[in-house]
Amino acid sequence: MSTMKIREALQKASRFLQEKQIEDALFLAEYAIRYVLGWDRTRLFSNMSQELGDAEWEKVREVIERRAAGEPMQYITGEQEFYGLDFIVNPSVLIPRPETELLVEEILNQAKELWPASAPLLVADIGTGSGAIAVTLAVHGNNNWTYRAVDIAQESLNTAKRNAERHGVAEKIAFLQGDLLAPLLDGQRKVDILVSNPPYIPSHDVTELDTQVKDHEPLRALDGGEDGFDFYRRLVAGLPAVLKEKALVGWEVGIHQADTVCRWLEDTGLFERVNIVKDLAGIPRHVLAVRK
Structure with a gap:
């Protein structure tokens, strides 16, 4: 040639x-x-x-x-940028999306309003995947925050751990394998901040997704059950057992899901304030709840 x-x-x-x-x-x-x-x-x-x-x-x-x-470029190169940090990604984890950066930002901002900078907070990231949320919070949050990164898949936790090491925050994060809130219940230690970007796509819609998503990204990180709400139901039910008296909850939700999740959080009677945050496309994308 x-x-x-x-x-x-x-x-x-x-x-x-x-x-x-x-x-x-x-x-x-x-x-x-x-x-x-x-x-x-x-x-x-x-x-x-x-x-x-x-x-x-x-x-x-x-x-x-x-x-x-049809293979996503991020899996080919093994990298994806999130919140200005480079993350290792592979087919065991969902590729971090730009809209999730807003969830991290909201958590950082609302935590600043709720607690003094010196407060030693415990933060849990449920369904951590690549560790994008937990690692970014550990990099940008206050120095005395500690973290629990939970995932059902050990291979995802291995990737998250590599990302934590890459960004120098591995000693702040405990990586726990288990189903949703179960590892927190085992530990008997309640958390100040609970953040999650759970699977929220209704099962029947998963087959309609773009090839590079449905054929390459892990199905367990996408499929939210029959109506897409399975994981929110379980998270809401478990909140009383894992939250401290004063707490902040922040979740990413799918399209047309914010109002329902918002109502469920209000119905628990745990929170003084529940608000919805729109992403850059104007879609209600995150639900945040404050318990004072």
């Missing part, structure tokens, strides 16, 4: 993805080349006329072929 310049490789890769009707073809082609070369965007754009070697082009081709076959 004759050598080609990076510019030509970019055009070729992008055209290939377009023909396969992959969205954001140009961006993904650029990302594939940067990933193979280990470059940032600035370096790529200032070296467009540099030659791309045969071996490098083969790697780029492998990446775009896998993406064209």
